[in-house]
Amino acid sequence: MGRARFRFHGDLNDFLHSQRRSVWLDYEFRDRLSLKHAIETFGVPHPEVGEPSDLNRPLRDGEEIEVRPRLYPVPPNGQWRFVLDGHLGRLAKYLRILGFDTLYEAGADDRRLADAAAAGRFLLTRDRSLLMRRAVVHGLLVRHDEPRRQLEWLAARLGLWGAAEPLRRCLRCNALLEPVAKEKVWERIPPKTRLWCNEYMTCTGCGQLYWPGSHYERMQAWIRALRAKNE
Numbered sequence: 001m002g003r004a005r006f007r008f009h010g011d012l013n014d015f016l017h018s019q020r021r022s023v024w025l026d027y028e029f030r031d032r033l034s035l036k037h038a039i040e041t042f043g044v045p046h047p048e049v050g051e052p053s054d055l056n057r058p059l060r061d062g063e064e065i066e067v068r069p070r071l072y073p074v075p076p077n078g079q080w081r082f083v084l085d086g087h088l089g090r091l092a093k094y095l096r097i098l099g100f101d102t103l104y105e106a107g108a109d110d111r112r113l114a115d116a117a118a119a120g121r122f123l124l125t126r127d128r129s130l131l132m133r134r135a136v137v138h139g140l141l142v143r144h145d146e147p148r149r150q151l152e153w154l155a156a157r158l159g160l161w162g163a164a165e166p167l168r169r170c171l172r173c174n175a176l177l178e179p180v181a182k183e184k185v186w187e188r189i190p191p192k193t194r195l196w197c198n199e200y201m202t203c204t205g206c207g208q209l210y211w212p213g214s215h216y217e218r219m220q221a222w223i224r225a226l227r228a229k230n231e
Ligand SMILES: [Zn+2]
Pocket: 170, 171, 172, 173, 174, 175, 203, 204, 205, 206, 207, 208
């Protein structure tokens, strides 16, 4: 029989009952097991953990382990690549509005999500057991129910605002947009919009037509306010 103690810090405490937060927790174990396994028995998924950094090493008798959240660095050029589970459709749309590469399919099963995560995408999910899958390297459990709060939380947690580039990506299919001449899409522009707008974009994936204000209008003020608050 081995004995160890664990103490969880920061937002890892979101996974623990209130009386177990930020205090030393006793842990008894019989067989040889990894730190990852031991930490996940507390309900804390391994992609959330920054320290200890080597989770694959065996837990030793008598150890006292301080467990701290993982702080994900902003990738080069702010090129976040996300994959979201089927419960997070609104959040996926918000991330695309902000220009982030966001894989989302309403009916995607766990296997497909885990494969996308294994291929290097950052998994955002409401499903703790999915986040605990071995194949998942980078990811977070989305903490809130309400989509706008989800985005506020995520943007603050990952520092997304600095890397956001609105009006860059298709809300429907995630492909990049490219500028298109007004004459070329004249027939597709609502007559009232033709009067005031001269800049148009089309999706390189599905062909959807965009212009400043179209699908983004109601979001713009909110995004500006959030950015101002966080910069
Ligand atoms: Zn598209």
